[in-house]
Amino acid sequence: MTYETDSAASAKLAGTSTLDVSRIRTDFPVLGRMVNGHRLVYLDNAATSQKPKSVIDAHSEYYSRFNANIHRGLHTLAEEATSAYEDTRKHVANFIGGVDSREIIFTNGTTEAINLVAQTWGEQNIGPGDEILITEMEHHANLVPWLVLSQKKQAVLKRIPLTGEGRLDLGNLDNLISDRTKLVAISHMSNVLGTINPVKHIGEVSHSYGALVLIDGAQATPHMPINVKDLGADLYTFSAHKMLGPTGVGVLWGRADLLEAMPPFNTGGEMIREVHFDRVSFNELPHKFEAGTPNIAGVVAFDRALTYLEELGMENVRQHEIELSGYAIKRLLEIDGIEIQGPLDPQLRGGAISFTDATLHPHDISTFLDSKGIAIRAGHHCAQPLMRTMGKLATARASLYIYNDKDDIDVLVQALREMRRYFGL
Amino acid sequence: MSNPLDELYREIILDHYRAPRGKQPISKVDITSDGQNPSCGDEIAVQVTMDDGTVKDVHVDCKGCAISVASGSMLAEYTKGKSLEEVKKIVGAVKSMLKGDESEIPAELADLDALKGVRKFPVRIKCALLAWMTLIEGLKNYENGKGGHQKTVSTEDEE
Numbered sequence: 333m334t335y336e337t338d339s340a341a342s343a344k345l346a347g348t349s350t351l352d353v354s355r356i357r358t359d360f361p362v363l364g365r366m367v368n369g370h371r372l373v374y375l376d377n378a379a380t381s382q383k384p385k386s387v388i389d390a391h392s393e394y395y396s397r398f399n400a401n402i403h404r405g406l407h408t409l410a411e412e413a414t415s416a417y418e419d420t421r422k423h424v425a426n427f428i429g430g431v432d433s434r435e436i437i438f439t440n441g442t443t444e445a446i447n448l449v450a451q452t453w454g455e456q457n458i459g460p461g462d463e464i465l466i467t468e469m470e471h472h473a474n475l476v477p478w479l480v481l482s483q484k485k486q487a488v489l490k491r492i493p494l495t496g497e498g499r500l501d502l503g504n505l506d507n508l509i510s511d512r513t514k515l516v517a518i519s520h521m522s523n524v525l526g527t528i529n530p531v532k533h534i535g536e537v538s539h540s541y542g543a544l545v546l547i548d549g550a551q552a553t554p555h556m557p558i559n560v561k562d563l564g565a566d567l568y569t570f571s572a573h574k575m576l577g578p579t580g581v582g583v584l585w586g587r588a589d590l591l592e593a594m595p596p597f598n599t600g601g602e603m604i605r606e607v608h609f610d611r612v613s614f615n616e617l618p619h620k621f622e623a624g625t626p627n628i629a630g631v632v633a634f635d636r637a638l639t640y641l642e643e644l645g646m647e648n649v650r651q652h653e654i655e656l657s658g659y660a661i662k663r664l665l666e667i668d669g670i671e672i673q674g675p676l677d678p679q680l681r682g683g684a685i686s687f688t689d690a691t692l693h694p695h696d697i698s699t700f701l702d703s704k705g706i707a708i709r710a711g712h713h714c715a716q717p718l719m720r721t722m723g724k725l726a727t728a729r730a731s732l733y734i735y736n737d738k739d740d741i742d743v744l745v746q747a748l749r750e751m752r753r754y755f756g757l
Numbered sequence: 758m759s760n761p762l763d764e765l766y767r768e769i770i771l772d773h774y775r776a777p778r779g780k781q782p783i784s785k786v787d788i789t790s791d792g793q794n795p796s797c798g799d800e801i802a803v804q805v806t807m808d809d810g811t812v813k814d815v816h817v818d819c820k821g822c823a824i825s826v827a828s829g830s831m832l833a834e835y836t837k838g839k840s841l842e843e844v845k846k847i848v849g850a851v852k853s854m855l856k857g858d859e860s861e862i863p864a865e866l867a868d869l870d871a872l873k874g875v876r877k878f879p880v881r882i883k884c885a886l887l888a889w890m891t892l893i894e895g896l897k898n899y900e901n902g903k904g905g906h907q908k909t910v911s912t913e914d915e916e
Contacts, residue, residue: 693822695797696766699878703762712798725798725820754766755823756775 350651351644353737359384359640360735370705373740378523378551378684378731379709380573384640387576391633401625403602417628420635421618424583427638428568429559432588434617438626441582442550443473445569446517448584448621449546450477452594454515460486463513465543467492467500467529468721469522472714474548478517492518492534494721498525498674505537513543520552520563524713524727525674526657526681528552535564544590550574554733555653555682557646560585576637578630584621591617598623649734653683656732656741660685663745669757670748673727683732686713689748691757694728700751706744764874765881770827777826779817779833786816790895792887792910799825799884803832803891807899812836812844817888824881828872829888835866841896848889855882883912 357363360382365372374382394416400409402417418433425433439445454477458464464478468491482489490508495501509516516538521528535545546567549558554575560568567590572581586594596603596614603623605613614620641649658678664670669690675681689697694710701708710728712719719726730744788805799821806814815837819829836844850862851869855876862870875881891910 693797693799695822695881695884696824699765699881700762703760711796716795719798725800756771 349655350648351734353652353735356644357735359386361385361388363735367705367707368703371743373704373706373743375730375732375736375740375744376707376709377554377733377736378574378713378729380579381554381576381733382735383576383578383637386636386640387578387633390636391578391629394629394632399629402628403619413628413632416632416635417626420631420638423635423638424585427558427642428553428585429561431560431585435585435588435591437584437586437591437618437621438631439569439582439584439621440580440627441573442548442569442571443582445582445584446474446546446548447477448597449567449569449586449594450481452597452621453544453590454478454481454485456595458482458485458487458514461512462487463490463510464488465490465492465508465513465516465518465538467518468494469498469500469525469527469715469718470517470519471523471548471550472716473550474517474519474546475717478515487514488512497676498522498722499527499680500529500534502530502534505534509537509541509543511541513538513541515544515546517546517548519548519550521549521555521682521684522674522718523551523684524686524715524718524729526684526686527674528556528681531565532563539564551682551684554641554649556650566590572630572634572637576640577634578627580627581630581634588617591621596623597621600624644734652734653732654678656736656738657681657683657685659738660730660732660741660744663741664748667745667748667752669752673722673724683736684729685731686727686729688724688727689752689757692751692755694726696755697728697748697751700754701744701747704743704747704750706747708744761874761877765878766823767871767874769868769871770823770874773827773830773834774823777817777819777830777833779815779830781816783814783816788892788895788899790891790898790910792891792894792912794821794825794883794887794911794913796913797821797825797884799887801825801829801887801891803829803888803895805836805892805895805899810840812839812841819888821887822881822884824872824875824884825887828885831869831872832888832892835869836892841900844892844896848893851889852886855885886912 362382398409398412400413402414421436422433424436425431493501520531531547538545544566547565549568549570553570568585570583573579600623603615603620605615671688673686698710708730711726783806785806786804787807790803792801801819804816815833817829817833819826872885875885890912894910
């Protein structure tokens with residue numbers, strides 16, 4: 333396979349066979365921006381995605397047409413706001429495989445969703461000597477809550493190690509899980525390595541020992557079709573802002589029987605059924621876990637993000653990213669001194685591509701690329717234990733989405749070559 | 758100097774980055790101090806040999822970005838042969854310069870002026886500061902009669 337790199341050829345190749353990227357780009361106002369005199373090349377999608385005009389408009393439409401607090405309101409605006417908010421809940425339920433919408437809990441993000449589980453289910457079910465199993469590639473959001481919980485409860489935090497290629501080493505899985513294992517909390521897709529984990533298989537093994545399975549889907553949900561039941565998850569979490577939606581909205585999906593047995597999280601308004609000065613009874617699902625006024629505008633606008641992705645088709649999104657990641661990995665490896673962390677086969681991974689230069693620190697890489705209008709991320713990516721495991725202080729990470737094309741990759745690769753000349757390498 | 762990138766990575770900075778001074782280990786360690794900026798992953802060790810109240814030799818081992826490495830290299834170059842009082846003055850001047858003080862760096866330390874470029878990149882100021890703050894911590898312990906390594910310095914919570 334050869335890759336043409338002159339501009340005429342790459343313009344022809346710019347899209348992929350599955351998505352019409354040039355049309356998609358026109359839906360994203362920010363992509364028309366110039367940064368430091370260059371066209372913005374946005375490759376920081378694993379941190380947050382850009383938003384299409386439909387989402388931005390829906391956000392503003394809520395405030396200009398039907399801003400009202402939801403539930404219990406007896407006026408037109410409150411009814412409109414409630415119905416838009418609850419419609420999104422049904423939409424989310426369909427998006428992740430057609431679950432019961434009572435099982436969809438809105439949070440302010442994946443981090444809060446995982447903390448909710450740790451502080452309710454974990455508080456109730458984890459005791460001295462119990463074990464929680466995570467992996468060595470977890471984001472701090474799916475690590476610190478379990479570390480803190482296990483320290484508080486004198487439980488044991490265990491971890492699935494990695495292979496040299498940055499995949500989970502499951503050779504020893506049967507020794508890591510036992511009857512003492514109460515929870516297996518694993519990332520569906522690594523935000524650093526891009527690795528897609530065999531969560532279904534791990535779930536089956538975990539269930540055979542009676543452990544619950546929580547999957548951190550923050551990186552996977554924006555990029556591939558998700559069916560939480562088919563995956564065998566008991567709990568699944570993700571964030572709207574990484575999938576074209578607004579910041580400040582996250583989702584916890586959980587099996588209804590599990591959620592019903594869990595104590596409430598925050599307490600206060602909305603999550604109650606009846607309050608006296610000496611006793612309180614709690615609301616039913618999902619409201620039991622949604623105390624206080626939520627991010628109504630964000631949830632309402634998130635609906636349009638889901639519609640946008642459904643119209644593209646999540647299979648097509650995945651296919652586009654397989655093609656584009658394959659191209660990006662191939663081109664990056666052509667550059668002297670550049671090394672990629674994580675699997676090289678695009679079938680095994682998503683579009684979050686971490687790389688390092690043999691000499692340059694990732695912060696210098698990021699600063700240089702920014703001067704060319706290219707946005708990537710550099711640092712530990714909220715995965716310090718993983719960095720130590722890999723023996724790196726930090727990595728640079730380019731992460732792809734639906735509006736990126738081969739042109740973007742070519743611009744990145746050319747800038748990296750310029751960078752090495754600039755620093756005299 | 759046309760654009761902010763060239764201001765940040767001036768030729769003097771790149772020269773120090775490519776060939777950092779003070780790389781050779783020193784045999785007699787009187788002052789030792791470690792610094793680390795966890796969010797960057799920058800790590801630095803500064804060691805000093807003293808002789809009759811004067812810095813005789815400096816060893817700097819920095820794993821980090823071009824700015825932190827160059828800054829550490831400049832530290833090694835410009836503190837050698839100085840009294841502790843002079844060293845403190847230099848560190849003070851560098852600190853004020855990085856924090857926006859326009860007053861001139863003394864002529865014999867003109868190269869340090871090259872670090873000024875980081876002021877346009879606020880998140881990188883802590884990279885330029887790390888070596889100097891690490892040295893100051895070491896000096897403090899030395900003067901208090903506490904030899905050896907005390908606490909690891911970070912400039913990430915510096916205002």
